[in-house]
Amino acid sequence: MAEQLYLIAEVAGRTVAIDSDQVESVVDIGEVTAVPRAARAVRGLAALRSRVVTVVDTEAALGMNGCTLARRAVITAIDGHHYAMLVDTLEDVEPFELRPLAGGIALEGNWRNAARGLVERDGEPILVVDLAALVPASALLS
Amino acid sequence: MVAPGNFHRGPMDDLLQDFIAETRETLEALSGEIVAWESQPDDRARLDAIFRFVHTVKGSCGFLDLPRLERLAHAAEDVLAQVRDGARVPDRALVNAVLAVVDRIGEIVEAIDAGAALDDSGEELLIAALAEGSEEIVLPSPVAQRAPSRSVRLGVDLLDRMMSGMSEMVLARNELARRLRVGEIDPAVEAALERLSLTVGEMRDTVTRTRMQKIDALFSPLPRMVRDTAAGLGKSVALQIEGSDVELDREMIEVMRDPLVHIIRNAIDHGIEAPAERRAAGKREVGRLCVSARQSGNQIIIEIADDGRGVDVARLVQKLAASGIRSERDLHALSDAAKLELMFHPGLSSKDIVSEVSGRGVGMDVVKASIDQIGGRVELDNVPGKGLRIAIHVPLTLSIISAIIVGAGQQRFAIPRQSIEEIVSERGEAIRIDQLGGTPIATVRERRMPLLDLGHLLELCPDRERHGPRMLVIVGAGAGSYALAVDEVHDNEELVIKPASPAVMATGIYAGQTLPDSGLPMLLLDSAGMARVGGLDFSRDLSAAFGDVIEEAAVPGLPALLFDDLDGVRRAVPLAAVDRVEKVSAAQVHLAAGSHRLAIDGRIVPLAMQGALDGRERLSVLRLKDEDAEVAYAIDEAIEIVTLPAEIAPARAPGAAMGVALVEGEQIEVLDVLWVFDMHVDRVAAEDAPLCLLAGDKDGWLATFVRPLLETAGYRVAASLAPGEIPAVVLAADAADPGTPAAPVVRLRRKRQAEPGDDSVYRYDRAGLLFALEARVGARGGC
Numbered sequence: 051m052a053e054q055l056y057l058i059a060e061v062a063g064r065t066v067a068i069d070s071d072q073v074e075s076v077v078d079i080g081e082v083t084a085v086p087r088a089a090r091a092v093r094g095l096a097a098l099r100s101r102v103v104t105v106v107d108t109e110a111a112l113g114m115n116g117c118t119l120a121r122r123a124v125i126t127a128i129d130g131h132h133y134a135m136l137v138d139t140l141e142d143v144e145p146f147e148l149r150p151l152a153g154g155i156a157l158e159g160n161w162r163n164a165a166r167g168l169v170e171r172d173g174e175p176i177l178v179v180d181l182a183a184l185v186p187a188s189a190l191l192s
Numbered sequence: 193m194v195a196p197g198n199f200h201r202g203p204m205d206d207l208l209q210d211f212i213a214e215t216r217e218t219l220e221a222l223s224g225e226i227v228a229w230e231s232q233p234d235d236r237a238r239l240d241a242i243f244r245f246v247h248t249v250k251g252s253c254g255f256l257d258l259p260r261l262e263r264l265a266h267a268a269e270d271v272l273a274q275v276r277d278g279a280r281v282p283d284r285a286l287v288n289a290v291l292a293v294v295d296r297i298g299e300i301v302e303a304i305d306a307g308a309a310l311d312d313s314g315e316e317l318l319i320a321a322l323a324e325g326s327e328e329i330v331l332p333s334p335v336a337q338r339a340p341s342r343s344v345r346l347g348v349d350l351l352d353r354m355m356s357g358m359s360e361m362v363l364a365r366n367e368l369a370r371r372l373r374v375g376e377i378d379p380a381v382e383a384a385l386e387r388l389s390l391t392v393g394e395m396r397d398t399v400t401r402t403r404m405q406k407i408d409a410l411f412s413p414l415p416r417m418v419r420d421t422a423a424g425l426g427k428s429v430a431l432q433i434e435g436s437d438v439e440l441d442r443e444m445i446e447v448m449r450d451p452l453v454h455i456i457r458n459a460i461d462h463g464i465e466a467p468a469e470r471r472a473a474g475k476r477e478v479g480r481l482c483v484s485a486r487q488s489g490n491q492i493i494i495e496i497a498d499d500g501r502g503v504d505v506a507r508l509v510q511k512l513a514a515s516g517i518r519s520e521r522d523l524h525a526l527s528d529a530a531k532l533e534l535m536f537h538p539g540l541s542s543k544d545i546v547s548e549v550s551g552r553g554v555g556m557d558v559v560k561a562s563i564d565q566i567g568g569r570v571e572l573d574n575v576p577g578k579g580l581r582i583a584i585h586v587p588l589t590l591s592i593i594s595a596i597i598v599g600a601g602q603q604r605f606a607i608p609r610q611s612i613e614e615i616v617s618e619r620g621e622a623i624r625i626d627q628l629g630g631t632p633i634a635t636v637r638e639r640r641m642p643l644l645d646l647g648h649l650l651e652l653c654p655d656r657e658r659h660g661p662r663m664l665v666i667v668g669a670g671a672g673s674y675a676l677a678v679d680e681v682h683d684n685e686e687l688v689i690k691p692a693s694p695a696v697m698a699t700g701i702y703a704g705q706t707l708p709d710s711g712l713p714m715l716l717l718d719s720a721g722m723a724r725v726g727g728l729d730f731s732r733d734l735s736a737a738f739g740d741v742i743e744e745a746a747v748p749g750l751p752a753l754l755f756d757d758l759d760g761v762r763r764a765v766p767l768a769a770v771d772r773v774e775k776v777s778a779a780q781v782h783l784a785a786g787s788h789r790l791a792i793d794g795r796i797v798p799l800a801m802q803g804a805l806d807g808r809e810r811l812s813v814l815r816l817k818d819e820d821a822e823v824a825y826a827i828d829e830a831i832e833i834v835t836l837p838a839e840i841a842p843a844r845a846p847g848a849a850m851g852v853a854l855v856e857g858e859q860i861e862v863l864d865v866l867w868v869f870d871m872h873v874d875r876v877a878a879e880d881a882p883l884c885l886l887a888g889d890k891d892g893w894l895a896t897f898v899r900p901l902l903e904t905a906g907y908r909v910a911a912s913l914a915p916g917e918i919p920a921v922v923l924a925a926d927a928a929d930p931g932t933p934a935a936p937v938v939r940l941r942r943k944r945q946a947e948p949g950d951d952s953v954y955r956y957d958r959a960g961l962l963f964a965l966e967a968r969v970g971a972r973g974g975c
Binding site: 081 | 367603649650651652690691692693694695696698699701702705706707711712713714715725
């Protein structure tokens with residue numbers, strides 16, 4: 051299987067790999083406008099130049115008690131809307147080969163929906179997450 | 193005729209322009225058909241195309257008052273109708289004559305567009321040539337008559353790109369302005385920025401105009417259509433049109449044209465009953481039809497409401513079941529709303545629900561499909577026997593809207609200006625806020641409406657540093673209006689609204705997002721969505737019930753005159769007590785026998801005042817009247833009439849003020865008119881009544897509870913003495929110092945039982961008190 055570029059980031063204290071095709075850019079988010087009554091994972095709205103993005107608290111989206119202080123975000127476009135996915139740290143961009151999750155591994159919370167497989171970095175398995183699965187959609191809310 | 197270069201056009205001119213453009217386009221498309229028909233005169237499809245063309249031209253001409261064109265088109269239509277019926281054979285002469293007419297129509301249209309006169313010679317000949325057996329006319333070679341066209345056709349895609357580019361430009365301008373304002377700004381740069389802003393603003397308006405059109409283009413032909421349709425059915429319908437100036441995408445207007453016409457025809461044909469039936473149902477003979485458009489967030493809502501018989505849902509179900517398209521059990525399992533939506537079911541053939549009037553081969557399913565196609569939706573509100581309301585929600589593909597920025601908690605939100613009826617302060621004049629059960633309601637000038645608090649609705653933390661009254665933004669949300677309480681109202685801004693992500697839209701409260709000049713994203717509130725989330729229900733029955741319940745809770749405020757008093761204090765006086773306000777000269781005022789009196793209307797009226805005349809030459813007086821008594825009250829100036837709230841904080845001690853009321857956030861002393869009368873009316877009988885001095889009345893108990901009793905019993909009562917005045921008796925609370933040794937004292941005690949040797953009176957023993965007073969006054973031998 052061909053190698054693909056992955057962005058290695060830390061989310062909720064775990065190292066994850068994000069398919070670089072999903073990453074439009076990496077930015078530091080400025081002031082965020084709250085969106086009252088939106089799902090917990092919606093941190094708010096932020097301006098990136100003349101564009102408004104929806105800031106997603108990735109920890110909350112993964113089903114944890116999201117309260118990340120992270121300001122760094124991965125910008126991704128899903129269905130014509132732009133989202134800023136908050137990440138704790140960004141480590142590297144490296145080519146990896148995607149491998150399937152070994153049978154029998156049960157991930158908890160929303161990790162299960164987001165997981166797309168794993169990559170191996172110097173023997174350390176890193177979970178590949180699909181950002182689209184972390185974006186709160188109206189369908190998921192109802 | 194329209195003069196070229198005239199940009200300030202009315203709706204008729206717009207229609208004329210549309211007609212010209214349309215006719216020109218059809219002619220272009222038709223030219224091929226004409227040539228083909230010429231070679232094959234018995235080709236039915238081509239004949240139909242030409243027939244439709246002249247038919248349309250004829251219809252439009254009648255409306256636009258173009259008799260010349262109408263006559264030509266009418267003549268051609270007649271002949272073509274005969275051909276269609278088989279009454280005439282399309283021979284060469286006929287074909288030529290028709291084509292000559294079609295050409296002539298094209299020429300006249302171009303002449304109208306160019307504003308040029310076109311000589312009408314030969315038109316009679318053209319019409320005559322259409323007659324049967326007339327000679328074949330020679331087609332003139334097409335004259336190069338056409339004026340250089342002033343319009344071009346552009347793809348919608350291109351316009352969309354232009355529009356979104358424009359939006360970006362506005363945002364870039366905003367960002368530039370923001371960044372420049374961070375530091376010191378060079379005046380030259382400022383001026384350049386100003387110019388850029390102005391140009392961008394104008395440009396944006398122009399670009400918007402390329403895409404938007406007043407919905408009047410859709411509405412203006414309706415009166416005639418309604419009249420004709422109703423007349424054809426022997427019905428009488430009054431049409432009301434609202435919101436003609438709402439702007440809509442040109443594309444949407446085109447898509448909406450047929451569905452709107454169909455819905456209206458349906459309403460007249462099936463909804464509105466015949467006059468006799470209406471009379472029997474207790475309705476006015478003239479049916480009512482209301483077509484309105486309004487903007488709500490980033491949607492345009494077109495509403496068609498009639499007061500006819502509504503939709504018989506049971507019959508609808510029956511028909512569908514009978515047609516076998518869906519099983520009866522399925523149908524009965526549907527919710528009421530879903531059953532009503534069956535009227536859009538394709539299974540209802542036009543034969544079932546459409547008569548010859550509404551039946552143009554278009555069923556309601558086609559209407560629904562057209563609306564779906566532009567991403568719109570239809571809402572139905574059916575009241576059997578009372579009418580049907582169809583609301584079509586059309587999305588605005590581009591929205592630069594004018595919005596009001598409001599603050600709640602520590603956040604700011606935008607509300608589309610168009611959905612705002614007015615903004616008032618909750619402490620404003622004629623504004624009340626009450627709790628009806630557990631529901632807050634606002635009364636704004638006798639109009640009652642539900643009240644939503646934006647901060648509560650959005651679950652925001654209140655801004656603790658904020659003081660002062662909230663503002664009430666009265667917003668319209670479809671069927672009704674409500675008051676939205678916000679902490680602050682900031683300014684008005686033109687905003688480029690973009691759709692928010694699904695995660696944000698899922699809240700149901702927002703209509704979109706925007707990036708204002710502040711650089712911080714802002715949410716646009718959806719007034720209808722807030723009402724929905726806030727649990728407001730504007731359905732007809734409930735709103736009627738709502739109106740009934742609150743009617744009972746109405747407590748009218750007290751109308752009062754607000755004035756500046758002589759002592760510089762702003763006071764209010766109940767309006768009912770004021771006979772009139774007059775300006776008088778200071779010479780009419782005379783200080784005699786210890787009090788001011790005013791000579792007016794040949795009489796002497798006691799003049800009350802707080803403060804001094806200070807050598808004024810003229811002054812205003814309030815003429816206060818109570819039965820036969822009259823007092824004038826000198827003031828500086830009358831200001832306005834206000835409504836005092838029902839709650840007035842009463843004054844601790846009796847005096848000129850009966851209490852304090854909150855008027856527009858200000859505490860206003862309310863003049864005690866009875867006190868004024870009491871102190872100033874010349875009452876001969878009262879002048880020599882024994883004076884009872886109240887002493888030691890620290891808590892106001894004597895003045896409040898005992899004084900009325902004493903006054904009824906014929907005493908004058910005072911809390912302090914005028915110089916040289918001697919009371920007939922002193923009423924002292926407990927062991928208070930009577931203050932004057934010259935008068936007998938009656939003491940009141942708090943305990944029921946008296947100690948031995950105590951001649952005081954228990955404070956609740958009315959009879960005992962009066963007896964004691966009488967005894968003391970009498971003992972002094974009268975006064």
